[in-house]
Amino acid sequence: MQDASSIQAVVCIPTFRRPAWLARTLASVIAQETDFPFAIVVVDNDAANPVGAVCAEDLLGPAGLPYAVFTEGKQGNCHAINRAFAEAMQAFPRAEFLLMIDDDEMAMPGWLAAIVKTARRENADIVGGPVDREFEVPATTAVMQHPLFGSIEGESREIDQIHGSGNCLIRRRVFEGLQSPLFDVRFNFLGGGDMEFFTRCRKAGFRTWWCAEAMIHEFVAGERVTARFLMKRSIRTGSINYVIDRIHSGSALKPVAKNAVSLWLGLGRSVRLFTKTRRLLPASHPLLVSLGRTIASLGFLPKPYKG
Structure with a gap:
């Protein structure tokens, strides 16, 4: 050894x-x-x-x-x-x-x-x-x-x-x-x-x-690989992104303002992804990420690894 x-x-x-x-x-x-x-x-x-x-x-x-x-x-x-x-x-x-x-x-x-x-x-x-x-x-x-x-x-x-x-x-x-x-x-x-x-x-x-x-x-x-898990994971990804932005932005308002922009962009990205894949599950991801950001800003954070 x-x-x-x-x-x-x-x-x-x-x-x-x-x-x-x-x-x-x-x-x-x-x-x-x-x-x-x-x-x-x-x-x-x-x-x-x-x-x-x-x-x-x-x-x-x-x-x-x-x-x-x-x-x-x-x-x-x-x-x-x-x-x-x-x-x-x-x-x-x-x-x-x-x-x-x-x-x-x-x-x-x-x-x-x-x-x-x-x-x-x-x-x-x-x-x-x-x-x-x-x-x-x-x-x-x-x-x-x-x-x-x-x-x-x-x-x-x-x-x-x-x-x-x-x-x-x-x-x-x-x-x-x-x-x-x-x-x-x-x-x-x-x-x-x-x-x-x-x-x-x-x-x-x-x-x-x-x-x-x-x-x-x-x-x-x-x-x-279930739709339920992946949709929840998309929401959690948005929550993670929001928390990281809040930690590193230096301002409490910037991440909230970014949420509003994210919802609009997320909708557009979901439409484009659906046009490309013709499938709702992958197309839902951008919009659900934006939703996860908003939920996190209200103080609700998922805890999938607890227990």
Whole structure:
């Protein structure tokens, strides 16, 4: 096993009540081939029944890779992510690259080598990569055309920012340049803490790159492809956008004014999307996002991750 001081990259995996899926994620990371030493940190966010921690110990113990497994008692995905990154930086003090993959994902061969190579070559602060989705149940054309399943596309290049943490690399200097908590715990049960984090990184001047070769495979559960779920998710996306705007606008009035503009633009975008797809479900997304902004401005925020 490598000495902790020699580790150059740490892959962080927060998990919550999905041990079988976590096992698949871990197997894909353990199998990564690199020319640099790396480690794995797992944080189980279910202190009452930490089956994820048990699963991680069982798999990582015989793997021969440096690793650490923790249980985070404070429920909430931002608490788990903050704990994972903090423990990774402390346990592996010379690791320059901190990465994250979710417990419903699988790293494709070459993922870790490609994303670190891009960070080194471009001296990037943050690097993101594509997420290819596999639906556990047959998905309709309307579902597959839904904007929520869209992603950044195209060749590797510098971009303004990424929006999700499910396939990302963050350089240590980014954490050292931001105030704690790194992922804002106000987003614990709403979701969107990663989007707020990367928005803050962009505003702080950190450079973000897109690595087309760093592919992650995400498994989408059956309950996440229903019209009901996707419509609620669209509304929640708008709520997240409003909260982020409120935090960063410096004015209480600007986000509210933006809501009015968003409703008008959302209607137009929905009409154009329906003209393109001829399907109501994907076309409803822009208008429901605008509705979510308005609902959030009235103080009503969904909490899908609580419980």
